[in-house]
Every structure is written in structure tokens, then in C-alpha cells.
Amino acid sequence: MAVGIKISLNEKLFLRDPQETALGKKIIKHSIILIDKIGFEAFNFKKLARLINSTEASVYRYFENKHMILLYLLSWYWEWVSFSIDLNTMNIEDPKKRLNIIIRTLVSASKENPSIDYVNESILHRIVIAEGSKAYHTKEVDEENTVGLFTNYKKLCEKVACVISEIKADFPYPHTLASNLFEMANNHIYFAQHLPRLTDVHVTEGNFKEVEKMLQYFAFTLLEKS
Amino acid sequence: MAVGIKISLNEKLFLRDPQETALGKKIIKHSIILIDKIGFEAFNFKKLARLINSTEASVYRYFENKHMILLYLLSWYWEWVSFSIDLNTMNIEDPKKRLNIIIRTLVSASKENPSIDYVNESILHRIVIAEGSKAYHTKEVDEENTVGLFTNYKKLCEKVACVISEIKADFPYPHTLASNLFEMANNHIYFAQHLPRLTDVHVTEGNFKEVEKMLQYFAFTLLEKS
DNA sequence: TTTCAATAATAGTAATACTATCATAAATAG
């Protein structure tokens, strides 16, 4: 994947664009590392500032608060997945093959060639899995949705829903299945690692093949056999 | 449903059993109301104490922290759903009919007769939908799982997984489907209300029929047509 | 060389998440 792509994100996510300055990039890079390490609840701007030898006040010039950093990172991730899907399904006509590739990309996009030096996609993927649902489970969800802070995720679901409808035009739940594939991909990796009685799949150190297989089974059983 | 049932929960969830005292019951009752009203992030023991005319220190005698109250409420809810399922599927032999009833119970257990005066199941259901996933998306998930703080949910999934296996013994993902039905039930009510582009179902003021229908479609397509 | 924008350094405030101590009221045991 080309080095130097710039992921474009809603400007309401930040106060100053972190992709434009050295400090901004350091904030992104180390917030990924720190959130992964200590969890989103324990993460704060003081600890982040200490880590990058800057100050709390400086971080606050880029992001309103830590919730906005989380939204930023998740938007970045989904935009990047979307880009990977486009790349991997380019020139592929058969919508079934495209869905197959989408599922594979969903589960293991983070193991492809990294695209940007200050974003470790593999660690970011862990954040998406462990903290992703906190993005929209807040009292501010409606206002944030109105100003477009979840647009990336919704567009990605729309893209997948279109492929689903191509496979089976009369399938009654294309968006439901699309978002569910995303949610299941994350949930069952997490369950396999932490609450194994909630799943049947197993994962080991970055090997998510069983998750991929399970998602293929669910998606294609629903689309082919009904 | 009988008034006076006592839901039995893991003793590690609390410091003093809130079901045994008047203050304890007030804590449960009003934490449900307050979390629903202001959201889990803004909820704290000072506000709760003010609401029930008690003190922060008194609330801390019942629960270690607000995370434990959340785990308590969720465990209570899942235990109560489990009880409702048992009640509603009693004497029903056909596992397909049982799964049908399970799905209906899942989606609208909270609209049955209330069982306990200090728990408003309908409000509690909203908390489960909006805050449920925060229970296990923490850095402490493994230790908490080890001491049994998620047992209720896991047992409930096991129960549903068994019914799934009865319907189709060679279905390869009974636990996956079971937990996914729970997650989807909550997610798609939430999506319909806040992020409608992530779903195809519609809900209005406590009418979750479309969600139920969608879950039936997913479950039975996977189990019958594959 | 000035000047301007970004960052650092420092300080400060209100709220949060607790812990500790002591007084008092209500239940209960002897």
C-alpha cells in the first residue's frame, strides 16, 4: 500500500488536524500505544503528555477530550478498512467473491502492509476490538451522529450492504447483516480471548482464521440458503 | 410472576447484599433510574446518594465502585431473563418453539409483569441496551471473569446454545449464534433509535416487533436452511 | 530581522473517586 496516503476525516473530530504537525502525529501514535496498554478508562491526557514529553495543554489544542481521540482513531480505522476493501476488491465482478474478500479484510486488514508510519494498524485493531463500542454508547450519540462523527462507519456498512443486496436483491436485512458482520468480527475475537464460553471459535496470537471462516458461514448461509 | 422472588447473584458483586436492606433496595432502584437518566459515565455515588437522601460513604458500604453496580444490575437482568425463559418454555418440547419463545423473551421480557418492586425491568432493559457492553470491555475482564462476575450471562448463552444444538445437532456454532442473538437484540434496538443506517429494523416507543422478527429470520435461516 | 504561530511551563479550579473517623439510631442478645 502506498506510503503517504492521508486519511481524510470529519473536521469536527479534532481542534487542530493532528496529521499536519509532528506533535499531532506523536499524539496519534502514542495514544494508540497508551490506550492499548492501559485501557481507555485509565488513559488521560496527562499520561499521554508525559509519554511524548509534551504537556497536557498542548494535547488539548488538538483534541477536545479523550472521547474525541477515540472517535478519531476509530474513524481512521474504518476509513482505512474501507480503503483496503476497495483496493482488494478492485476489478472483481462477482459480488460473492467481493463479500468473501470483505470478510477477510475485516478480520485481518491489520496484518497487511502498514500504510502510515505513525499508525500501527495492528495495535489500533486491538483498540477497535476492545473499545470500539464505547464510541457510540454515550448520551451524546445523537448530537455526535448529527454532526457526522460516525459517518465513516455508516458509509462502510452501506458499502457492504450494497454488495449483500447485489448477491441477493430480496434479502430483507442488508444493513443489519453488514453491521452485524463488523460487530461479530470484533466481538468474537474478543470473546475467544476473554470470554470463550460465548463463542465457538478459537484465536491464537494474531491468527483469526476461525473467525473469518465463521463469518463466511453465517453470511453465505443467510444469503444462499434462504 | 410471583412477587417476592429473590434473584441470587455472585457475592463478589457487592460488599453488602443490597437485597437485604431498605437502603440497599433504594440504591438498586435509584441507580437504575439515575444511570438511565444521565448515562453511566456521568453517574456517580455522590449524585446517587443525594437522590436517595443518603451519603456517599453509605453507598460505598454496598458496592466497591460504580462498575460493580453496573455488573450487579446486568447480572440481575440476565438472571431475570433466564428465569423468564424457563417460565415461558416450561412444558414445551419442540426445540424450535422454544427458540422462538427465547427470542421473544429476549426482546420483550421487560414488558411482562414486573416481578420486584424496587427493580423497574423496563428501565433496566434500556441500561442493558445502552451500557451492557461496558461490563466486559475493561482491562479487568479476565480477573473478573475468573471470580465469576459474568457467570449469569455465560450460563444464559449456554442454555440457548443447548436449544440450538437440539434443533440442529451438527450446527457448528451454537454458542456463537446464542451470544449473537443477545448482542443483536440489544444492538439493533439501539441502532434503530440512534444510528438507523446500521440496521433495517424500526422500533417505536417500546415496540420491538421488527427486531424480534429479524432475529427469528436470522436464527431460523441459519438453522433450517443450511 | 521582525513577527507570528506553535509549544512549553506553570498554575489553578471544580469535580471525581475514593477513605477515615466519629456520632447516633435502631435492632438484638443477654
Next chain:
DNA sequence: CTATTTATGATAGTATTACTATTATTGAAA
């Protein structure tokens, strides 16, 4: 029917969090 235990209330205090404000410094652009 006291004596004692137990639960709760009242109050205070600490460390951390989540910010905001002010001023100084530095490094790049005009």
C-alpha cells in the same frame, strides 16, 4: 429492659481527573 452490636449519617480529607488560563520560549516564514 439494659447492654451491645450494627447500620447509617455527618463530616472531613486526599489524590487524581478533566479541564482552563497565562506567560514565556522557540523556530519558521515574511
